[in-house]
Amino acid sequence: MKNILYILLFFIGSLSAQNEKIFDQANALYNEGKYAEAIDRYEVILNTDKHSAELYFNIANAHYKLNNIAPSVYYYEKALALKPKDKDIQGNLAFANNMRIDAIDNLPEVGLxxxxxxxxxxxxxxxxxxxxxxxxxxxxxxxxxxxxxxxTGKKRFYFVTSTLSVVLALVALVFTFYSYSLAQKNNPAIIFAKESKVKSEPNLRSDEAFVLHEGTKVQVLDTVKSWKKIKLNDGKTGWIQGEDLKLLNNI
Known part of the structure; x- marks a missing residue:
């Protein structure tokens, strides 16, 4: 059993060292302006299921240099999901989004x-x-x-504090379940097709609702065979061919 464990640890260590070497090679290619070749090397690491914000960020940068709108937005979004407060990722994502054709306003939320x-x-x-x-x-x-x-004084203090703690625990528990519900409903995707016709129903015979272009971020609400029901930030919904987009939550 110990031998198997040692072999497994050795394999993991070797794989990690190899990925670091490939990562350095890809960075060198990027610095030389060989962006397509750098992407090929970065994707070798992706194929080993070793994912990180740094890896996604560098892939996005290379795609951005090649004016590949959808992949750059996609990988910046993947990086941001792992490091949501990173200013560099946020800034570069904003630059990538500026290359998009579609300008979609956010539906304002008010009140409670x-x-x-x-x-x-x-x-x-x-x-x-x-x-x-x-x-x-x-x-x-x-x-x-x-x-x-x-x-009496201490007893009153402990009673009030314990009561307040349980009330706040219940409030936090409500927010826990609500946060989980939002996470479950959150199914973002990026449009990869140069131009995609969004239909009113999940079939080619239905009316065209609107048109989207590469790099636009949508929420996937439902799936019917090869069709995806999507929703935009401005509240518009429609059906799109599944091959026209790429889900962000997929590794």
Missing amino acids: TRFVKKATNTLSFDGWAKLSIGLVVMFVLFYLLYYFTFG
């Missing part, structure tokens, strides 16, 4: 929906889950202190 979504997005799903657990632990600790304390 806007507030709840903004509050939910302050933490990730994991963050809300950990906060919920932490508050439950606080509730148990302060309740035990309340139970075993006899001083």
Whole structure:
């Protein structure tokens, strides 16, 4: 059993070292202006299922240099998903989006929906889950202190604190489930076809609703055979051939 483990660790270490070597080779090609060749080397690493924000970022940069709109937007989005606060990724994604033909306005959210979504997005799903657990632990600790304390002042403090902890834990739990629900519904994709005709129904005989071009980001709502129901940021919906887009959530 130990021999198998040593072999596995050696294999993983060798693969990691090989990927680092290929990554350096790809970076050298990029610096020489050989962007297509650099992409080929970066994709060798992708094929080993070793993914990182740095890898996606460099692939996106190479595609951007070649004016490949859809792939550059796609890989910047992949990088941003792993490092959502990275300013370089955000800036380069903005430049890539400026190459797109489609200009789509965001549908404004108002009132309670806007507030709840903004509050939910302050933490990730994991963050809300950990906060919920932490508050439950606080509730148990302060309740035990309340139970075993006899001083009136301290007893009141522990009771109030334990009550507040359990209330906040319930609020955090609600945000946890809501964050999970948003994550489950979030199924973004990038249009890769130069021009794609969006239909009102999932068949070629239906009316054309509108036209999209490469690099546009959409949300996939449903799938019927080879068709994908999509939604734009401005609220428009329609059906598109699955081959015309590429899902961002796929590795």
